[in-house]
Amino acid sequence: MTAPTIPETAQMAGRTIVLDVVGLQPQHIDADRTPTLESHFSSERVTGLRPPFPAVTVPAQTTLATGRGPSEHGDVSSGEYDRERETAEFWERDRDGRDRIWETASDVAGLTTGALNFQHLIGTSADVAVTPSPIEDEDNNLLEMNCWTNPDGFYDDLHEELGHFPLHNYWGPGANEEGSRWILAAAREAIDRFDPDLLWIYVPHLDYAGQSDGPGSDAFATALETVDDLLEGFLADLSETDRWDETVLTLVSEYGFHEVDRPIFPNRALREAGLLETDADGDADIGGSDAFAMVDHQIAHIYAEGAVDAARDALAGLEGIDAVLDDSGKAERGIDHPNAGDLVLVADPDAWFQYYWWDDRANAPPYATEMDIHAKPGFDPCELFFGDEGLVSLDASQVSGSHGRVDESAYGCFGLGGPAAPELEGDGPVDATDVTPTIVDLLGLEGELSMSLEGSSLRQS
Template sequence: MTGSPAGRVVVLDVVGLQPDHVTADLAPELASLFGGTTALRPAFPALTVPAQTTLATGQSPGEHGDVASGEYDRATDEVAFWERDRDGRNRLWETAREAGTTTGALFFQHLIGTDADVAVTPSPIEDEDNNMLEMDCWSNPDGFYDDLREEFGHFPLHNYWGPAAGEASSEWILDAAATAVDRFDPDLLWVYVPHLDYAGLRHGPGEELRSAVGEVDRLVGEFLDALRADDRWDETVVNLVSEYGFHDVETPVFPNRALREAGLLSVTDDGEGGEEVDLVDSDAFAMVDHQVAHVYLDDGVDEAREALRGLDGVDEVLDEDGKAERGVDHPNAGDLVLVAEPTAWFQYYWWFDRGDAPYYATDMDIHAKPGFDPCELFFGDEGLASLDPTKVGGSHGRVDDEALGVYGLGGPAAPDGPTDDDAVDARSVAPTIASLLGISDEVATSSDYPSLLE
């Protein structure tokens, strides 16, 4: 790839998109802009937060420390999903500002506190029980969300996750992105488009997902039309990425039940008639995230390994050597890391009788649950969220050739894209964007992977 620096780079993260989706039949808007795309290979594990941080830093999870979309605090024995703020992270939309580049990021994780020139991320006002009192978003600059709300209404959080998740959230985000371009004219803008994630998790990579590609293509096309009408279109490169593709799954796996049966996991009364995991008194606990589970141990490593590797659906149990080989050897990672078989995924349940489920199990409560719960995409018989894991049709986390993301360069200032058949490594994306903007010398991405322009 060769080419001179672009004046502006827009990064569209259309999660769940794969190369065979970008065709004139399925996605005519994308296909017309990106004459050719190739596969994008995520770093292991292919999960939301690790994938996003890798794309924006050029580092593997073993380097940047985001090993899952949740965190286990060993000192306090607490698990938290989705709750981090910026916490010292320096992603390209932050580091590029040091080179005088104006930057923006919309709806990527851990944006609260970013110094990007323009940023928006959900931050609803909740009570102590995580019940939403009022919809809100954190934005930079202050007041930008208020302006977006006045024009487009509140961000539709109920369409961003849960049983009603759908295209309305992607439409709002892309409308906000067009407004950000018009008002702030950033040189670099990262935009997360979530729509395909819902179809992929509910149904897997089949016809329902392929149908949803057409919906997201239409929405992206409207955003691209707004870009084309902008004065800087001639100097624009659009960088298309996707964090992962999906596997068809049929086998839910319950590592915490196995640890409980082995006498390593303890439970306590949740105060409302259910069983809560007792993290303080447990010797082992599995923090699950799709097809990957981090197992944290106080004792009983041999017993835990024996109990887990025999589970139907477990492909690998990674120890220290295995974590190093996969690039996930970081203190934040579990003492053991489980990898599911391609047709399996991990659910956090530790109870055996539905009547013993904790009070939050049937709620859409992404902060209370100590594991990612895709059953929240389905209405339940006993509450808002389903307790039937057999409904889940797709998952991700493994890194397999059939479930890679997509990479493409388009727009009037775009250089030629990759011409070989090898998948682009996700760790090359940040260095490539820095090269596109002509700021490689000023911005250290800390990546061992070179720009694709070199």
């Protein structure tokens, strides 16, 4: 099938608002469950969106916002293994020289741009930006809620108007719609105050039920209705703004979910083989280990320089692994970058990877039952569940949804809506690398922006 194209006669948009509704898929948009979305993005204006491999938050977001895949931009996981420091950290990477569409459009074309709650926003040159940046002590205990903003002082204004950003509702056992509600309210303030030509808004609410209960659950169906209600208020306000008639709404979703019921524990296998060492506190001694797995949903990066064959043998007996990617396999899936593991594991559709290396809870590190997203050397969806001992559960069997594999059944979605939206011609899924070139075309910036648009199947003829 051929991906949609924008007609050559389409008018350029004066303003583009990107709604990044993570976890949304085309089949979720209908008049019964999501009437607001359906009214703005009818079936002929929506198609599937093929995420990059792996289909996890940071690689997907960076690909969507740059038009480049992980083999180029280097985001291969939501975490990063620093080979020099021998540390694995999640959610810690800064902008690091990457130019996303809002930075390029602002710096090069002089547009007013913004991004809300996207990853790695600290230091962005976007005219308006908001990202959580709580003040913590050396043990990662929250001292005071804060957000990094551009311009300076914008969070003070948001705090006065909306209250503190509800961090404990944004992730963790208390995750609910309040985080998305606050973000959309902040977007209203950003539009009123800065009137951006391009504003990218991250709406996370579906992510919670998608992981905890699974995409086929009643909880996920309820979350769809909640997101639609939140967008109804935001879009009603947006339609009252002076530039509504020149606005294009761009709907994207980073991935869809798989139903899962099998956690896989590669670090246990590596420890049993004598390849993964632990210290006196029960923490993984990554620097002193021959191999360890940095896990992220349905993907696991195995770092085993000098012990690749031994690691492969240790993992061979694990059930639930669909593929073990070596150099050729990584190249085939577009993840052949130095940041990637020496081996990359892909789970079966109904399985996912958990970072645990212990069998007995008594041997778990202190942070295992805490909300400590930066210390854990792997993504931990068990943080969505209250634990019997400590804040966070250690029962991995509770997780019912995951993502990371790139299967057609778990594609995200792409749509164009709003009064200035062109029709889409053709059918078939859009590739994630086509989203930024499409926004460039919508804003009429092809000749102004120094970014490669080759290979975009969404570009105008």
